[in-house]
Amino acid sequence: MLKKILAVILTLSLVFSMTSLGYADDSKHTAIFVVGQSSYVQDNLSKSMDAATFIQNGRTYVPLRYLGLALGVNENNIQWDSTSQTATLSMNGTTLKFIIGKTTYYTNSQANSMDVAPLVKNGRTYLPARYVAEAFGYKVNWNGDTQAVTVYTDVTPQAPNDVWGFPLKATKAEIKAGSQYAQITDINGNTYNLDMGQKALLVLGHYFTDMSGKRIDWSKVWIDEYAKAWNMTPDDVRKVYPEGSYYISDKIDSDAMYVPFIPLAEAFGVPKENIQWDGQYLTIYGWDGIKDGYQKYTANSTACSAKWHDGTITNGNLAFPLLVINGVPMIGMGNVFDFDQIFFVDGAYCSLVKGYSNSGGWDIKNGTIEFGVIPKNVK
Known part of the structure; x- marks a missing residue:
């Protein structure tokens, strides 16, 4: 599960x-x-x-x-x-x-x-x-x-009030590559700019291997390849992804939009007291309705684990490695579900925040990513 x-x-x-x-x-x-x-x-x-x-x-x-x-x-x-x-x-x-x-x-x-x-x-x-x-x-x-x-310091986590997690605080986030700010829509429909502390970034794998087995330095050709794939000119791509909006990493095999993990988790309702980052592991407490239930992610790895209400620990993998950029843990997204499935209800019987995944995605041509949530009590 x-x-x-x-x-x-x-x-x-x-x-x-x-x-x-x-x-x-x-x-x-x-x-x-x-x-x-x-x-x-x-x-x-x-x-x-x-x-x-x-x-x-x-x-x-x-x-x-x-x-x-x-x-x-x-x-x-x-x-x-x-x-x-x-x-x-x-x-x-x-x-x-x-x-x-x-x-x-x-x-x-x-x-x-x-x-x-x-x-x-x-x-x-x-x-x-x-x-x-x-x-x-x-x-x-x-x-x-x-x-x-x-x-x-060690955290002293709070317990959520039920297995569905903490009250939802926001219903939407819109972020642009190269921006340090996310536009958040709160649960009452008000919008504000959240300083994430670190820019959202298009992250590109340094190398990839083509169909013939040839190893290519993706970081040197990605602008041209993006232009071809999305019917854009190289100058169009540079406008959408100027210097400072992308990052080259040897830790991933394909491109993804990366956003700072912790401030967004807090914006959507995970208490600060429940989030611990020690530089190696990012642990979020409150999973499965108990304060010591957790989801844990490993720096520069897709490895992750979860502790459930009965003490069971299960292992899994993220779609993209949890990258550490300037010391900040960043979550990668190819689509909206790579972020929101960490927090929101999606057919399972527990969550971290009481909301259903609703809408969103990464608009590659515009360099933006958006994800929406609706409160759990709304059908």
């Missing part, structure tokens, strides 16, 4: 041995930093930095100010003493002190050891983030494949 499951920088910054600072005051966050990028993702939204993440001596170094900001640390609680070369961070009763060049750091005056020392590079101070993160109660995951470090 498994459905297709699918901060001070008063000249300061921070190392990322794969991790993070602490909790925001009275809130929890997820932050993603990708090696070589001068941006990061905080709670699904992309934000800019004035320094880039890098790796040195096997550790990932991340700008402190931005890591602190990403996780909600108040800038007033991040202090830099240039005389003693000490960085101090405080949150929720925990105070951490790091000294440049020293492998000893202090948690509320208690000495601790680490395997790397804070350093200064290009006028920025970088700290070993894993120690900071764990002291503040965070977990860290490093994904070598995507060169991304994810800082996250």
